[in-house]
Amino acid sequence: MRxxxxxxIQDILxxxxxxxxxxxxxxxxxxxxxxxxxxxxxxIEATDVxxxxxxxxxxxxxxxxxxxxxxxxRSVTLRPEGTAPFVRAFVEHHLYxxxxxxxxxxxxxxxRYERPQAGxxxxxxxxxxxxxxxxxxxxxxxxxxxxxxLLKTIGLKDVQLEITSIGCIKxxxxxxxxxxxxxxDKLNNFCDDCKRRYDINxxxxxxxxxxxxxxxxxxxPSVINFLCxxxxxxxxxxxxxxxxxxxxxxxNPNLVRGLDYYTRTTFEVKSSSLGAQNAVAAGGRYNKxxxxxxxxxxxxxxxxxxxxxxxxxxxxxxxxxxxxDLFLCTLGHEASEKSIxxxxxxxxxxxxxxMNYDESSLRSQMRKADRIxxxxxxVLGEDELKKGKVVMKDMQGKxxxxxxxxxxxxxxxxxxxx
RNA sequence: GUGAGUGUAGCUCAACUGGUUAGAGCAUCUGACUGUGGCUCAGAGGGUCGGGGGUUCGACUCCCCUCACUCACCCCA
Numbered sequence: 166m167r168x169x170x171x172x173x174i175q176d177i178l179x180x181x182x183x184x185x186x187x188x189x190x191x192x193x194x195x196x197x198x199x200x201x202x203x204x205x206x207x208x209i210e211a212t213d214v215x216x217x218x219x220x221x222x223x224x225x226x227x228x229x230x231x232x233x234x235x236x237x238x239r240s241v242t243l244r245p246e247g248t249a250p251f252v253r254a255f256v257e258h259h260l261y262x263x264x265x266x267x268x269x270x271x272x273x274x275x276x277r278y279e280r281p282q283a284g285x286x287x288x289x290x291x292x293x294x295x296x297x298x299x300x301x302x303x304x305x306x307x308x309x310x311x312x313x314x315l316l317k318t319i320g321l322k323d324v325q326l327e328i329t330s331i332g333c334i335k336x337x338x339x340x341x342x343x344x345x346x347x348x349x350d351k352l353n354n355f356c357d358d359c360k361r362r363y364d365i366n367x368x369x370x371x372x373x374x375x376x377x378x379x380x381x382x383x384x385x386p387s388v389i390n391f392l393c394x395x396x397x398x399x400x401x402x403x404x405x406x407x408x409x410x411x412x413x414x415x416x417n418p419n420l421v422r423g424l425d426y427y428t429r430t431t432f433e434v435k436s437s438s439l440g441a442q443n444a445v446a447a448g449g450r451y452n453k454x455x456x457x458x459x460x461x462x463x464x465x466x467x468x469x470x471x472x473x474x475x476x477x478x479x480x481x482x483x484x485x486x487x488x489x490d491l492f493l494c495t496l497g498h499e500a501s502e503k504s505i506x507x508x509x510x511x512x513x514x515x516x517x518x519x520m521n522y523d524e525s526s527l528r529s530q531m532r533k534a535d536r537i538x539x540x541x542x543x544v545l546g547e548d549e550l551k552k553g554k555v556v557m558k559d560m561q562g563k564x565x566x567x568x569x570x571x572x573x574x575x576x577x578x579x580x581x582x583x
Numbered sequence: 584g585u586g587a588g589u590g591u592a593g594c595u596c597a598a599c600u601g602g603u604u605a606g607a608g609c610a611u612c613u614g615a616c617u618g619u620g621g622c623u624c625a626g627a628g629g630g631u632c633g634g635g636g637g638u639u640c641g642a643c644u645c646c647c648c649u650c651a652c653u654c655a656c657c658c659c660a
Contacts, residue, residue, distance in 0.1 A: 172652090224657080228657095228658090229659085246659095279658070280656095281652090282653075283653080285658085285660085290660090358657070422659095423659060433660095441655065441656085442658090442659065444660055468660095471659085472660085474660060526614085526619095527618045528619065529614085530620090531621095532620055536611095536620085546618060547618095558619075560620070
């Protein structure tokens with residue numbers, strides 16, 4: 166084969182596209198009730214948009230971005246996530262002047278240059294929301310609750326919501342220092358990856374899956390104990406409201422996010438039946454990000470769900486194939502000309518009409534009508550043209566009825582049957 | 584970037600220890616006294632056996648290289 170889609174970049178074909186449409190529909194429906202409006206953002210941005218927000222030393226920026234130089238010698242990047250472009254647009258269009266909270270959602274493809282595996286491709290899709298202008302923990306709980314009902318409505322079972330607070334710029338450095346202090350003398354017992362993480366992102370060590378690392382990090386200080394008063398209060402609020410809303414969740418202080426912009430609340434929805442990439446949705450609060458983009462101090466919180474991962478968890482019952490209302494069989498050139506017009510007239514009146522395009526036998530045309538599960542068939546030949554009446558056959562009941570050769574009449578008969 | 588596994592028709596799979604024109608089921612298209620579907624029967628199209636090189640009289644089968652896919656590490660949605 167000469168041409169193939171690129172590695173990790175897949176075509177999405179029917180019938181799978183039906184599942185996509187369903188999920189998108191449910192999402193829009195739920196977001197609307199919470200006051201979120203759709204925002205459509207570019208797929209490509211100045212590279213700096215991502216470096217500034219995601220963090221220079223994160224893996225995403227260091228090795229996973231589709232970055233290239235355009236014809237005007239600008240460094241541009243295919244978006245690896247949605248929050249950075251969103252905040253850029255938020256500031257660029259002064260959306261902070263809208264009544265707060267400002268709530269937006271988006272959906273579309275993201276790009277990360279990684280080795281594909283189960284639940285991970287280079288082009289993948291996210292449905293994300295962002296809510297800005299409110300710092301109160303009620304908003305955190307509302308956002309998380311919305312995510313929870315969204316996933317439930319889509320039909321996901323056996324997913325766990327984990328939350329934590331990673332503090333703010335005031336308290337996080339203290340925790341980081343305490344953690345490094347704790348790890349310093351035992352570092353030799355950790356895996357090579359963890360040794361590397363110690364300098365780059367020591368919090369990651371809390372997330373390592375190697376058994377010896379899990380053993381060795383026992384007794385490590387917990388972020389939660391290092392939260393400053395404000396962060397502590399905020400986190401308690403989140404938990405209180407989540408309980409009020411009856412959103413099942415567990416607190417996982419070892420939850421680590423790969424993007425630098427998060428502050429305070431972070432959360433992740435995991436599934437055990439996904440393989441190694443087990444997060445279906447994740448998000449958190451970002452109270453300093455708008456300022457990073459030279460906007461006014463504006464707190465924000467958001468999440469993104471991985472559409473492909475959600476879909477792999479949805480056990481779709483093989484849905485009924487959709488079927489045409491009518492198939493037109495034609496015999497002879499004149500009938501063929503008549504039917505292309507008739508088909509168009511009926512379609513304009515709202516029917517799904519298929520027709521025969523060549524000179525094949527009636528048997529073969531009937532077979533075709535059956536294969537595409539047409540509900541009704543009309544045979545149009547010389548006799549019918551002469552008499553001005555056609556025979557319409559119900560493909561399930563096998564009943565044949567005579568109908569005037571006229572779009573309105575045909576429409577009437579078909580509507581009566583519905 | 585690292586490691587392991589897998590590559591034969593659109594799909595699922597065959598082909599004895601290397602042996603002649605690589606097969607089947609499903610799917611697609613066509614036909615079965617000529618204007619009526621689903622079942623049955625018959626037929627057709629569709630493969631450079633992932634690609635290249637080597638060994639051999641002879642390679643889908645053995646060896647080397649390469650590519651692709653899959654899973655895992657890493658990282659994340």
